[in-house]
Amino acid sequence: MWRRLNREDLESVNPLLPEKHHHFGLRWRVYENYEILPLDVDERPRLDEEEEYIQAASKGTQEEPECIKVYDPLIDTPYLFLDFARVVERKDPFLAMMDWISEYGLLGNTPRNPQYSKERTQSEEWKDSFILPRLYDDRGGPWDTLYLLGAEAYQTNEALRLYEAALSRDEERLEQELYYEDHSDEKERRLKTIEDRAAATGKSRIDILIDRALSQVLEFVMHTIYAFTYPDIGWPRSFVGDPEAPMLTVEGMMRSWRARNLVGAMHLQFYWLITSGGDISRCKHCNRIISYAPPIPGSNDRKPRRDKEFCDKRCRQNYHYHNRLKSDRREKESS
Numbered sequence: 600m601w602r603r604l605n606r607e608d609l610e611s612v613n614p615l616l617p618e619k620h621h622h623f624g625l626r627w628r629v630y631e632n633y634e635i636l637p638l639d640v641d642e643r644p645r646l647d648e649e650e651e652y653i654q655a656a657s658k659g660t661q662e663e664p665e666c667i668k669v670y671d672p673l674i675d676t677p678y679l680f681l682d683f684a685r686v687v688e689r690k691d692p693f694l695a696m697m698d699w700i701s702e703y704g705l706l707g708n709t710p711r712n713p714q715y716s717k718e719r720t721q722s723e724e725w726k727d728s729f730i731l732p733r734l735y736d737d738r739g740g741p742w743d744t745l746y747l748l749g750a751e752a753y754q755t756n757e758a759l760r761l762y763e764a765a766l767s768r769d770e771e772r773l774e775q776e777l778y779y780e781d782h783s784d785e786k787e788r789r790l791k792t793i794e795d796r797a798a799a800t801g802k803s804r805i806d807i808l809i810d811r812a813l814s815q816v817l818e819f820v821m822h823t824i825y826a827f828t829y830p831d832i833g834w835p836r837s838f839v840g841d842p843e844a845p846m847l848t849v850e851g852m853m854r855s856w857r858a859r860n861l862v863g864a865m866h867l868q869f870y871w872l873i874t875s876g877g878d879i880s881r882c883k884h885c886n887r888i889i890s891y892a893p894p895i896p897g898s899n900d901r902k903p904r905r906d907k908e909f910c911d912k913r914c915r916q917n918y919h920y921h922n923r924l925k926s927d928r929r930e931k932e933s934s
Contacts, residue, residue: 602763602766602767603763604681604759604762604763604766604872605681606677606678606681606682608681608872609677609678609680609681609868609871609872610677610678612871612872612875613673613674613677613868613871614854614855614856614871615673615674615833615855615856616674616677621833621834622673622674622831622833622855623831623833623855623857624671624672624673624674624857624858625671625672625673625734625857625858625859625860625861625863625864626669626670626671627669627670627671627672627703627704627707627737627861627864628666628668628669628704628737628738629666629667629668629669629670629701629702629703629704630655630656630664630665630666630667630704630738631656631664631665631666631667632655632656632664632665633653633654633655633656633697633700633701633705633739634653634654634655634656635651635652635653635745636651636652636653636654637650637651638650638651638652638741638744639741650744650745650746651744651745652739652740652741652742652743652744652745653700653705653739653743653744653745653748654705654709654738654739654740654743655705655737655738655739664738672703672858672861672864672865673856673858673864673867673868676703677868678868679703679861679864679865679868680755680759680865680866680868680869680872681759681868682699682703683699683703683752683755683865684752684755684756684758684759685756686699686752686756687752687753687756688756692749692752696748696749696752703861704737704861705737705738705739705743705861706743706747706748706751706860706861706862707735707736707737707739707743707859707860707861707862708735708742708743708744708747708860708862709735709736709738709739709740709741709742709743710735710736710742711736711740734859734860735827735859735860737860737861751862754819755819755865757776757815757819758815758816758819758820758869759869760776761773761776761777761812761813761815761816762812762813762816762872762873764776764812765809765812765813765816768805768809770804770805770808773805773808773809773811773812774790774808776812777789777808777811777812777815778790793807793808793811813873816873817873820866820869820870820873823862823863823866824863824866824867824870826859826863827858827859827860827862827863827866828856828857828858828859828863828864828866828867828870829856829857829859830854830855830856830857831855831856831857832852832853832854832855833852833853833854833855834847834851834852834853
């Protein structure tokens, strides 16, 4: 069965969602208007003679652009990676992308937008040449080009399709996704190497294809994870801002993650999904992901049972009705 991922799949593997804990997430801003501007030759290396970039539109030369929403993409929109990946599947990808930006904001590829930054000292310039920026500019700028935006969208969609094909163990789809750009002779040569490796290792042909697909998925996600995310520490929410709350304890601290921009947040969501394979199964009725991951340390949540076959009571009842009661009824009627 083809496993097309949905929003609930990404929500189920997000470790930051329990409300009883405090996580220092990413605060990302969405602005009222965005503008497309020509890229100046001195602003950054040009990839194309007519390259353009996007940034939030300000009302005047010295005024900040108007912010209309502030949100935490890791917690408020745990499905952001999925929505971004589906943009290129729309009838008009460019218009769909602009709608997406209006809803969620820019990717944040620009470390510091010169239009809004103050004069910097020599020591600050020296420091930034060795240390990655902690956060990137959600107002956009010279690095938020249309080229990089489109490239990220299509690569994200490709990674999602490869992962769905691997989940589905769909041999035909795996071949299609892996070798869609190859000419017939090149595709035949590559498929021959698949056959040779299967024979040499004793693995099935589809297992070799899945290995190739997941290798590409890892290559896609890991570079961004290294650059735009970092591990963090969270603790119970009751501690924050409450002078009467108990002091930090060994049990109260827990692992967490932070992102530097929207690209990092989306890749972190995908990272949680692809690394949850050993802790998930599928509901026998609706095919949604059932997570077996242990609860976050410090919570009172119980670890899900390993033999759980349905995501909830309703799915179990529907499955029982359609696959047992109705089949028994047909057998009685036929006899």
